[in-house]
Amino acid sequence: MILEITRDLVKELSKIEIPKDIKKAVFLQVENLKLSAEIGKKKLKFSEEKAEKLGIKPPLLQIALNSSASMMYDWDDYLFAGHTGHSAVFTALALGEEFKIPEGKIMRAIFIGNEIGGRFGILTLIGPLNGQMMTHIHGIISATITEYLIGKIDNIPKRICSYISNPHFIHFEGFMGGETKVFTASFPIVQGVISSLFDVRENQYSEEGFMRIFSWNDFSEDTIKTIFSPDFFLTRTLMIKKYPGCAYVLPQIECALKIKRKIEENFERFDIDCIKEIEVEYSIIPALLDVISSRYLDFSSHIPAQFSTYGAVALALCDKNFTPETYEKVRSHKNSILKIISKIKTKHNTKYTRKILEKVSDSFPFLYGEKPPSVKNILKAISHSHIKISHLLKEGVFIIPALITNRIKTERKIKDDFEFIFPAKVKIQYKDLLLEEEAISHSAPAISEDAEKNIQEKREIVIEKA
Numbered sequence: 124m125i126l127e128i129t130r131d132l133v134k135e136l137s138k139i140e141i142p143k144d145i146k147k148a149v150f151l152q153v154e155n156l157k158l159s160a161e162i163g164k165k166k167l168k169f170s171e172e173k174a175e176k177l178g179i180k181p182p183l184l185q186i187a188l189n190s191s192a193s194m195m196y197d198w199d200d201y202l203f204a205g206h207t208g209h210s211a212v213f214t215a216l217a218l219g220e221e222f223k224i225p226e227g228k229i230m231r232a233i234f235i236g237n238e239i240g241g242r243f244g245i246l247t248l249i250g251p252l253n254g255q256m257m258t259h260i261h262g263i264i265s266a267t268i269t270e271y272l273i274g275k276i277d278n279i280p281k282r283i284c285s286y287i288s289n290p291h292f293i294h295f296e297g298f299m300g301g302e303t304k305v306f307t308a309s310f311p312i313v314q315g316v317i318s319s320l321f322d323v324r325e326n327q328y329s330e331e332g333f334m335r336i337f338s339w340n341d342f343s344e345d346t347i348k349t350i351f352s353p354d355f356f357l358t359r360t361l362m363i364k365k366y367p368g369c370a371y372v373l374p375q376i377e378c379a380l381k382i383k384r385k386i387e388e389n390f391e392r393f394d395i396d397c398i399k400e401i402e403v404e405y406s407i408i409p410a411l412l413d414v415i416s417s418r419y420l421d422f423s424s425h426i427p428a429q430f431s432t433y434g435a436v437a438l439a440l441c442d443k444n445f446t447p448e449t450y451e452k453v454r455s456h457k458n459s460i461l462k463i464i465s466k467i468k469t470k471h472n473t474k475y476t477r478k479i480l481e482k483v484s485d486s487f488p489f490l491y492g493e494k495p496p497s498v499k500n501i502l503k504a505i506s507h508s509h510i511k512i513s514h515l516l517k518e519g520v521f522i523i524p525a526l527i528t529n530r531i532k533t534e535r536k537i538k539d540d541f542e543f544i545f546p547a548k549v550k551i552q553y554k555d556l557l558l559e560e561e562a563i564s565h566s567a568p569a570i571s572e573d574a575e576k577n578i579q580e581k582r583e584i585v586i587e588k589a
Contacts, residue, residue, distance in 0.1 A: 163192030211236025
């Protein structure tokens with residue numbers, strides 16, 4: 124059923140007049156991801172000679188290379204729900220160039236990829252994979268875009284079925300533990316494109332198996348139809364990051380940088396030995412990310428620091444700004460980073476968590492499901508993340524009332540003016556001076572002027588390092 128309504132949605136999206144703000148968002152998304160790939164390629168080692176010997180050539184070559192490189196520093200964009208750009212942008216651009224497809228259709232393909240990927244992201248948001256770890260949405264996006272651009276829309280259910288019968292599933296160790304994270308999107312994308320080569324009958328059980336593994340929600344058929352309605356555009360929720368790193372740690376980075384600048388204004392220089400204490404307040408999401416990423420923060424790679432408030436704040440205080448080069452100081456500044464980390468204390472601010480839940484449920488009221496998650500799925504979540512039950516009980520008990528309150532508000536319509544927030548507060552005791560900064564989010568809606576500023580600053584970094 125889901126695959127058929129996906130096809131129907133693509134048909135609708137292929138005919139509508141795309142609103143101006145959506146066109147602008149897609150244009151900026153393309154610019155942003157191109158820069159991400161260019162920056163990532165400077166770090167990513169790749170053998171063109173071996174690719175040639177194996178016969179891997181455009182468009183698959185560009186898709187694999189660009190979608191891997193763009194993930195290197197986590198300097199991408201995201202929408203509700205998923206980091207769809209890696210697959211939507213690079214699949215559409217590569218196929219468009221290879222098959223001389225008009226620019227307007229390429230941009231529409233990216234828009235369609237965002238909308239389809241975001242909706243599958245919503246279906247599986249409460250599940251074993253979340254955020255940038257949603258490997259499976261990329262194969263679905265690339266299979267959809269391939270049929271839209273060089274195949275037949277009517278074949279989309281078959282192609283998605285082929286992919287989700289054998290989808291990708293990345294584990295925390297592969298994602299947060301090191302540079303293998305860069306394949307989170309590229310491997311699924313290639314498989315999704317390749318699915319268009321084979322004309323096999325649909326497997327009526329694939330959809331059921333896919334949902335059983337990736338979704339811990341129990342959506343009704345009517346709710347699924349609502350999610351796949353053409354009445355709202357998830358591309359409108361697209362956010363452009365100011366700094367490289369997981370969106371959940373960007374406010375902490377911004378706060379740390381602002382405080383450091385204030386210290387430099389009050390003293391001759393910034394000396395980490397003069398830091399007495401650092402306190403960070405944040406929501407439950409980065410709190411849980413810290414629990415998970417701490418297992419891999421061994422300074423062998425910059426990747427774990429992208430998800431760790433401890434690592435990110437320490438790195439921010441070790442540099443003048445926060446760029447991809449900052450992450451490269453993980454090894455060379457190890458002693459300084461460890462010294463700063465030893466002074467950091469974190470605290471779950473339940474008000475921040477409630478704000479996030481209320482904001483999400485206001486735009487997407489069905490998200491928490493039409494009935495509470497089963498004990499089996501709760502145990503699955505705990506087992507998958509390796510988070511201690513005691514930690515969940517300590518932090519989670521405060522958000523249960525908010526979940527219950529938001530669950531009963533399911534009659535409202537979906538609103539696509541949603542804007543992500545990840546509130547955080549950082550306090551630093553430096554000598555006898557106590558400084559404090561608070562931030563709500565440090566990504567900008569793609570339809571805003573701030574998004575253009577973020578991309579321009581990113582472009583300047585690329586030009587400077589060229």
